[in-house]
Amino acid sequence: METILDAFWQAGRLIVAADPALIAITLLSLRVTLTAVVIAALIGMPLGAFLAVKRFRWRRSIIAVLNGLMGLPPVVVGLFLYLMLSRMGPLGALGLLFSPSAMIIAQVIIITPIIASLSYQAFRELWAEYRDLLLSLRATRSQQIATLIWDGRRALLTIGLTGFGRAIGEVGAIIIVGGNIEGVTRVLTTAITLETARGDFALALALGIILLMLAIGLSLALHTLARTEREGRW
Amino acid sequence: MSSILPLSLRKVSLSRGGKRILGPIDFELGGRGLSVVIGPNGAGKSTLLRLMHGLERPSEGALAWAVPLKNARKAQAFVFQSPVMLRRSLVENLAFPLRLSGRPRTEAAKVAMDWAARLGLSGQGDQPAWQLSRGERQKLALARALITEPEILFLDEPTASLDGHATREIEALLGVARDRGMRIVLATHDMGQARRLADEVVFLLGGSLHETGPAKAFFHGPQTAAAAAFLRGDIVT
Numbered sequence: 001m002e003t004i005l006d007a008f009w010q011a012g013r014l015i016v017a018a019d020p021a022l023i024a025i026t027l028l029s030l031r032v033t034l035t036a037v038v039i040a041a042l043i044g045m046p047l048g049a050f051l052a053v054k055r056f057r058w059r060r061s062i063i064a065v066l067n068g069l070m071g072l073p074p075v076v077v078g079l080f081l082y083l084m085l086s087r088m089g090p091l092g093a094l095g096l097l098f099s100p101s102a103m104i105i106a107q108v109i110i111i112t113p114i115i116a117s118l119s120y121q122a123f124r125e126l127w128a129e130y131r132d133l134l135l136s137l138r139a140t141r142s143q144q145i146a147t148l149i150w151d152g153r154r155a156l157l158t159i160g161l162t163g164f165g166r167a168i169g170e171v172g173a174i175i176i177v178g179g180n181i182e183g184v185t186r187v188l189t190t191a192i193t194l195e196t197a198r199g200d201f202a203l204a205l206a207l208g209i210i211l212l213m214l215a216i217g218l219s220l221a222l223h224t225l226a227r228t229e230r231e232g233r234w
Numbered sequence: 235m236s237s238i239l240p241l242s243l244r245k246v247s248l249s250r251g252g253k254r255i256l257g258p259i260d261f262e263l264g265g266r267g268l269s270v271v272i273g274p275n276g277a278g279k280s281t282l283l284r285l286m287h288g289l290e291r292p293s294e295g296a297l298a299w300a301v302p303l304k305n306a307r308k309a310q311a312f313v314f315q316s317p318v319m320l321r322r323s324l325v326e327n328l329a330f331p332l333r334l335s336g337r338p339r340t341e342a343a344k345v346a347m348d349w350a351a352r353l354g355l356s357g358q359g360d361q362p363a364w365q366l367s368r369g370e371r372q373k374l375a376l377a378r379a380l381i382t383e384p385e386i387l388f389l390d391e392p393t394a395s396l397d398g399h400a401t402r403e404i405e406a407l408l409g410v411a412r413d414r415g416m417r418i419v420l421a422t423h424d425m426g427q428a429r430r431l432a433d434e435v436v437f438l439l440g441g442s443l444h445e446t447g448p449a450k451a452f453f454h455g456p457q458t459a460a461a462a463a464f465l466r467g468d469i470v471t
């Protein structure tokens with residue numbers, strides 16, 4: 001009990017003192033995950049819109065696969081990406097293993113299917129509503145997609161935040177391809193894993209508290225968004 | 235630019251799930267006036283309008299405009315029975331078709347504002363479209379169709395579930411458009427409206443074109459027993 005209270009005390013001090021190592025780790029976490037969310041959104045959202053507006057041969061299969069990939073185990077993604085990026089792997093020449101870029105790629109792989117699937121679901125409803133009008137006004141395929149994206153922007157923001165939440169708390173994949181190197185690839189989740197194993201509970205807790213605050217802030221943002229969406233303010 | 239009319243339908247039919255729901259129909263839609271499409275529920279009024287507008291593809295037969303289809307497509311507009319409101323403001327809804335056809339934002343907004351004024355809705359320009367009343371929404375949908383100045387306008391029961399005042403406003407807008415030379419095809423259940431507006435009547439029954447002709451002649455002396463019964467208000471199927 002004493003150790004736990006002491007750990008909380010120390011953790012509080014680290015945060016209040018804005019410990020440089022703590023700050024660096026937090027900033028890297030944010031940088032990696034925000035980049036991954038932006039990339040995944042740029043791929044997943046137009047893909048979701050395309051799947052909603054265009055009927056083609058493999059459409060149903062692609063949707064089913066994307067749905068399945070939503071539950072992709074991060075450790076497996078990490079392992080797969082490790083093999084691709086390691087020196088003997090097909091992408092080894094890029095020299096990306098144990099870099100933040102490798103971690104970004106891992107997170108993109110994990111959250112793109114989530115963002116694409118959720119976007120598809122949101123767009124499918126909107127398309128059912130808009131279809132006749134857009135066809136009547138002879139909107140081109142890209143105008144149709146642009147209209148869905150713009151008018152669905154609230155839902156998309158929510159989806160982006162969901163992706164962010166999933167990626168920021170993920171550890172299995174990035175610890176494998178990032179290597180948890182201090183000052184280079186150490187982020188909140190991998191640092192917590194390490195410090196806990198080492199028995200440095202104060203630092204682990206401080207990191208955990210920051211992660212928790214990010215998660216709660218995120219959930220508050222989602223909540224507020226959902227409310228403004230219901231009230232139809234936009 | 236040469237007119238996209240007449241539109242001719244040659245043995246056009248539409249089947250869904252192996253069942254023929256419309257046709258075969260042979261019909262020529264001429265160059266002038268307002269045609270009213272009438273008939274009981276399920277007669278195929280909406281389906282015929284959607285086919286002509288290109289929202290449905292015929293299972294058999296062919297439709298041909300006087301010009302190649304790609305030139306005819308943009309010269310049409312459609313007003314749906316339940317208006318589709320984009321999740322945008324009233325003015326943005328009005329400006330939307332203009333923006334799609336590449337008009338600059340400020341110019342589109344100005345034209346949209348003028349139309350909002352003509353609808354008597356200047357005050358609600360910034361209001362989300364779905365907050366408007368049913369009648370206001372239907373007026374907005376009509377204005378959004380008129381704003382591109384189509385050569386032909388299709389309307390599917392635009393005044394169903396509107397009260398007398400809102401109906402009169404819609405009919406007034408249609409009257410102005412018709413007098414300016416717009417070709418109009420209107421499906422309706424409202425026989426009073428059909429008599430008020432029609433130059434030509436298209437009477438559908440069970441998916442077939444049962445009788446068609448000039449409005450005056452049709453309302454005074456329908457040629458078929460079914461049309462006479464329908465006008466009397468008898469139940470025909």
Ligand SMILES: Nc1ncnc2c1ncn2[C@@H]1O[C@H](COP(=O)(O)OP(=O)(O)OP(=O)(O)O)[C@@H](O)[C@H]1O
Pocket residue numbers: 250255273274275276277278279280281282
């Ligand atoms: N997608 C569809 N699949 C199967 N049947 C359909 C479909 N759309 C319409 N139908 C059928 O086609 C027939 C004609 O329908 P349509 O909506 O054109 O009639 P309508 O004259 O507009 O009727 P209402 O007066 O009720 O609007 C109906 O029997 C309807 O059940």
Ligand SMILES: [Mg+2]
Pocket residue numbers: 279280281390
């Ligand atoms: Mg109908």
